[in-house]
Amino acid sequence: MAELSGVFATAHSPGLTGFPERADPGKRDAVMAAFGEAGKRIADIGPDAIVAVSVEHFTNFFLANLPAFAVVTSKRHLGPVTKEMGEFLRIPQRYYPGAPELARHIYRYALGHEFDPALADGGFDFDENFCVPLRLLDADDSIPVVPIVVNGVNPPYPTPKRCHDFGRMLRGAIESATTARKVVVLATGGLSHWVGMPQAGQINERFDRDFLIRLESGDPGRLTDYDDAVLDAAGNGAHEIRTWLVAAGAAGVGVPFETLAYEPVPEWLTGTAVAAARIGAHQ
Amino acid sequence: MYFLHKLLWELRRDPALAARFRDDPDAVLDGYELDPAERAAIAARDFRTLYDRGANPYLLYFCALQIGVSRADYYEQLRAADSEGRTLNG
Numbered sequence: 001m002a003e004l005s006g007v008f009a010t011a012h013s014p015g016l017t018g019f020p021e022r023a024d025p026g027k028r029d030a031v032m033a034a035f036g037e038a039g040k041r042i043a044d045i046g047p048d049a050i051v052a053v054s055v056e057h058f059t060n061f062f063l064a065n066l067p068a069f070a071v072v073t074s075k076r077h078l079g080p081v082t083k084e085m086g087e088f089l090r091i092p093q094r095y096y097p098g099a100p101e102l103a104r105h106i107y108r109y110a111l112g113h114e115f116d117p118a119l120a121d122g123g124f125d126f127d128e129n130f131c132v133p134l135r136l137l138d139a140d141d142s143i144p145v146v147p148i149v150v151n152g153v154n155p156p157y158p159t160p161k162r163c164h165d166f167g168r169m170l171r172g173a174i175e176s177a178t179t180a181r182k183v184v185v186l187a188t189g190g191l192s193h194w195v196g197m198p199q200a201g202q203i204n205e206r207f208d209r210d211f212l213i214r215l216e217s218g219d220p221g222r223l224t225d226y227d228d229a230v231l232d233a234a235g236n237g238a239h240e241i242r243t244w245l246v247a248a249g250a251a252g253v254g255v256p257f258e259t260l261a262y263e264p265v266p267e268w269l270t271g272t273a274v275a276a277a278r279i280g281a282h283q
Numbered sequence: 284m285y286f287l288h289k290l291l292w293e294l295r296r297d298p299a300l301a302a303r304f305r306d307d308p309d310a311v312l313d314g315y316e317l318d319p320a321e322r323a324a325i326a327a328r329d330f331r332t333l334y335d336r337g338a339n340p341y342l343l344y345f346c347a348l349q350i351g352v353s354r355a356d357y358y359e360q361l362r363a364a365d366s367e368g369r370t371l372n373g
Contacts, residue, residue, distance in 0.1 A: 057341055058295070058345065062289070063288050064289070153339070154341075194340075195341055195344060196334075196339075196340030196342075196343050196344030196345075196357075197361070198362045236340055236341070
């Protein structure tokens with residue numbers, strides 16, 4: 001049976017790799033140091049796979065068929081989706097290795113435990129959602145990736161509680177897997193930001209810091225006590241914190257997180273955070 | 284709104300379609316069942332009107348970039364007052 005050895009959550013702003021130089025140097029250094037620390041912790045664990053939970057920005061899915069949750073069971077994943085996006089993100093296109101056996105186990109386990117995610121068994125491409133954080137955490141693409149998608153880009157969205165519950169189910173799925181020994185969960189997205197809206201470039205620092213306090217508390221009641229209006233006030237991109245709620249559920253009820261960095265970075269258009277669950281060697 | 288979203292999505296994903304749209308927008312727009320106001324707005328690259336009608340901001344923004352509207356021009360449209368002097372909460 002596999003061990004869930006680490007749980008991390010980070011921003012995936014294109015600026016992190018595409019235009020880091022635009023940020024205030026002090027903020028940039030703090031964020032990059034936190035990515036470095038998270039990457040080191042992941043390397044120390046030496047996981048067989050990263051279960052990466054993010055949204056996807058209409059790169060694959062569309063309103064003709066928009067899953068609330070999806071599990072990607074592909075053998076490999078193309079990213080960034082186009083050469084042009086690769087240039088924008090300064091990440092050359094490549095194929096990321098998948099972990100199809102673990103992914104299929106998670107999909108099957110979900111269906112057996114009252115969840116019904118969509119299945120993507122191939123042809124699923126990455127945008128900044130996975131490419132940006134993986135570039136900073138595992139630059140060699142040495143760790144196979146099982147992508148899981150949560151709808152955070154088009155309302156109505158899965159509820160915060162449902163996302164947290166999905167994470168609790170995900171932990172059970174990982175711990176019952178026989179095709180991996182150590183697994184890391186990585187959530188990406190948020191915090192406050194606006195995409196394609198007049199407020200683009202603003203940061204709702206109050207929302208961000210309050211969210212991180214709730215995450216640090218380990219209290220699922222506080223962490224899932226969000227309605228759409230509160231999230232809307234932190235931007236359409238703030239709905240991506242649903243991926244962090246999945247991570248928190250996977251970390252375990254009552255397990256607090258440590259904020260490795262938080263910086264409001266208008267030049268990257270996001271409240272930029274990196275956090276890790278206090279489990280394993282880092283309790 | 285579905286066909287507008289479909290147009291925005293396909294213009295972003297298909298560079299050849301975006302090129303055809305730049306050359307002959309009507310030929311492309313004929314392929315989508317658009318509300319007349321939506322059709323006029325996208326033909327004029329009037330993203331503010333489409334935003335006000337409730338189109339998804341991700342799809343609007345990505346499409347704008349793909350059909351030659353710069354990031355700065357897109358946000359300038361959204362932040363400008365409309366014909367009745369209203370501004371969005373920017």
